[in-house]
Amino acid sequence: MSNELDSKGVTVSVKIYERLLATYPADFRREYGAAMKQLFRDQCRDAWSQAQARGLAVLWLQVLPDWAKTSLVQHLLNLHKRESVYTKILRAFRAFRDEAPLRAAFIRVFAVVFLLCVATSALLSIWLPKQYFSMAQIEVQKDEPEVAMAGAHQQMLSPDPYFLTTQFKIIESYRILTNVIVNLHLDEKLARQNGSTTPWSVDETFDFLLHRISVEQTRMTSLIEISVRNQSPEMAASIANAVAGSYKQFRLDQWNSIKGRGLAAWRSTHQGPVPAWIIPKDPPEVMVIMANPARPDLNSVVPTKSKIFLTWIFGGTLLAALAGGGGAWRARQSSLR
Amino acid sequence: MKTLNINPQDMLPLTPAVFHILLALTEGERHGYAIMREVAESTHRQINMGPGTLYGTIKRLLEAGLIEESDRRPDAKLDDERRRYYCLTGLGQRVVEAEASRYNELAKLARRKRLLGKPAKTIPAGGI
Numbered sequence: 001m002s003n004e005l006d007s008k009g010v011t012v013s014v015k016i017y018e019r020l021l022a023t024y025p026a027d028f029r030r031e032y033g034a035a036m037k038q039l040f041r042d043q044c045r046d047a048w049s050q051a052q053a054r055g056l057a058v059l060w061l062q063v064l065p066d067w068a069k070t071s072l073v074q075h076l077l078n079l080h081k082r083e084s085v086y087t088k089i090l091r092a093f094r095a096f097r098d099e100a101p102l103r104a105a106f107i108r109v110f111a112v113v114f115l116l117c118v119a120t121s122a123l124l125s126i127w128l129p130k131q132y133f134s135m136a137q138i139e140v141q142k143d144e145p146e147v148a149m150a151g152a153h154q155q156m157l158s159p160d161p162y163f164l165t166t167q168f169k170i171i172e173s174y175r176i177l178t179n180v181i182v183n184l185h186l187d188e189k190l191a192r193q194n195g196s197t198t199p200w201s202v203d204e205t206f207d208f209l210l211h212r213i214s215v216e217q218t219r220m221t222s223l224i225e226i227s228v229r230n231q232s233p234e235m236a237a238s239i240a241n242a243v244a245g246s247y248k249q250f251r252l253d254q255w256n257s258i259k260g261r262g263l264a265a266w267r268s269t270h271q272g273p274v275p276a277w278i279i280p281k282d283p284p285e286v287m288v289i290m291a292n293p294a295r296p297d298l299n300s301v302v303p304t305k306s307k308i309f310l311t312w313i314f315g316g317t318l319l320a321a322l323a324g325g326g327g328a329w330r331a332r333q334s335s336l337r
Numbered sequence: 338m339k340t341l342n343i344n345p346q347d348m349l350p351l352t353p354a355v356f357h358i359l360l361a362l363t364e365g366e367r368h369g370y371a372i373m374r375e376v377a378e379s380t381h382r383q384i385n386m387g388p389g390t391l392y393g394t395i396k397r398l399l400e401a402g403l404i405e406e407s408d409r410r411p412d413a414k415l416d417d418e419r420r421r422y423y424c425l426t427g428l429g430q431r432v433v434e435a436e437a438s439r440y441n442e443l444a445k446l447a448r449r450k451r452l453l454g455k456p457a458k459t460i461p462a463g464g465i
Binding site for chain 1: 369370373385386387388389390391392393395396419420421
């Protein structure tokens with residue numbers, strides 16, 4: 001009966017069969033896996049003693065179809081027996097409805113968890129500093145070619161549908177915001193405001209600022225809103241205005257860098273005086289107009305606290321319900337023991 | 338398990354594998370490999386069950402209350418004490434008897450129809 005007496009063929013066959021057993025459903029394998037392996041080993045020993053390798057080959061020819069068929073059948077039976085989620089929920093609901101101890105356990109745990117969540121949210125709301133909100137509105141003109149074409153040529157220039165969204169990204173870009181950080185010394189001011197004795201790096205300040213700025217389009221207009229939130233209403237307003245100013249300067253710098261190229265290009269291909277249908281470009285000052293500068297407003301409190309409070313209440317209710325369910329389940333398990 | 342009120346007739350007909358396993362257990366407790374060998378020998382190797390079929394059927398029979406696992410463990414010197422032995426339950430005994438009786442009735446019918454008891458047809462020399 002000992003394994004030492006088994007031939008290599010038997011040992012290898014049993015090892016292979018052990019691997020094949022892994023394809024059966026877990027509960028079936030747990031219950032009968034060891035017995036099946038032992039039975040197969042017995043079969044292998046008999047087959048080997050009768051016809052050595054040939055006997056094992058014949059045995060495998062019988063066992064392989066049996067394995068393929070029965071592993072599939074066991075999985076199908078498992079699927080058939082498995083309770084649907086709907087049935088489980090229905091059963092849990094009925095148990096909750098009919099069994100008073102389960103109800104009591106649920107309500108007890110639910111109440112404790114819910115009260116904890118409410119207390120935490122209230123503490124967080126009190127502890128968090130107020131945030132003020134300030135918004136600057138700007139009007140942005142699209143870039144026009146320095147040498148604009150009149151008549152039929154003008155119609156060939158199609159409008160850019162992504163112009164405004166591109167400008168949003170430019171306003172939030174590192175180049176614009178670092179100008180603001182340097183000009184307003186935000187690395188020092190924001191660090192001090194957040195309890196740091198040493199100034200932040202520009203990158204740290206940029207990351208902080210980026211999460212407190214939002215750039216959006218004013219509904220049904222071409223105006224851009226630059227909104228900033230900060231613990232100080234004055235600082236929120238100055239940052240919003242500085243961002244608008246930095247963006248305006250960026251557009252002017254861009255225009256200046258390409259100034260004269262268009263006309264020079266026309267002159268390189270044409271001779272004589274410049275014709276009348278070449279329309280001179282608008283002065284660059286109107287490319288970005290400050291429609292509404294931001295002002296400090298003590299009433300514009302960002303609803304962060306109420307959002308946090310509501311989120312905690314909502315999440316707390318869900319958490320409490322889950323915990324209550326867990327409590328009821330534990331109560332049921334202990335009653336079954 | 339409430340098996341006393343179950344009518345054995347309701348569980349018929351049995352599949353050949355189930356019937357042969359129950360038949361193998363009528364003579365007493367047996368472990369899986371002994372059942373398999375008994376079935377193979379009694380059917381002249383016409384029914385060769387693999388381990389999957391045997392234990393799949395044993396699982397069904399245990400769930401139906403026709404067999405049960407025996408507490409008996411063999412002497413470790415004579416046999417592997419990890420082997421699991423199975424025996425018929427009261428219901429299993431009644432079901433196998435009912436199935437045997439059904440086969441008996443079928444055999445009687447076949448005799449009346451002269452399908453049984455006739456000598457086997459012989460093939461004439463030289464082929465058909």
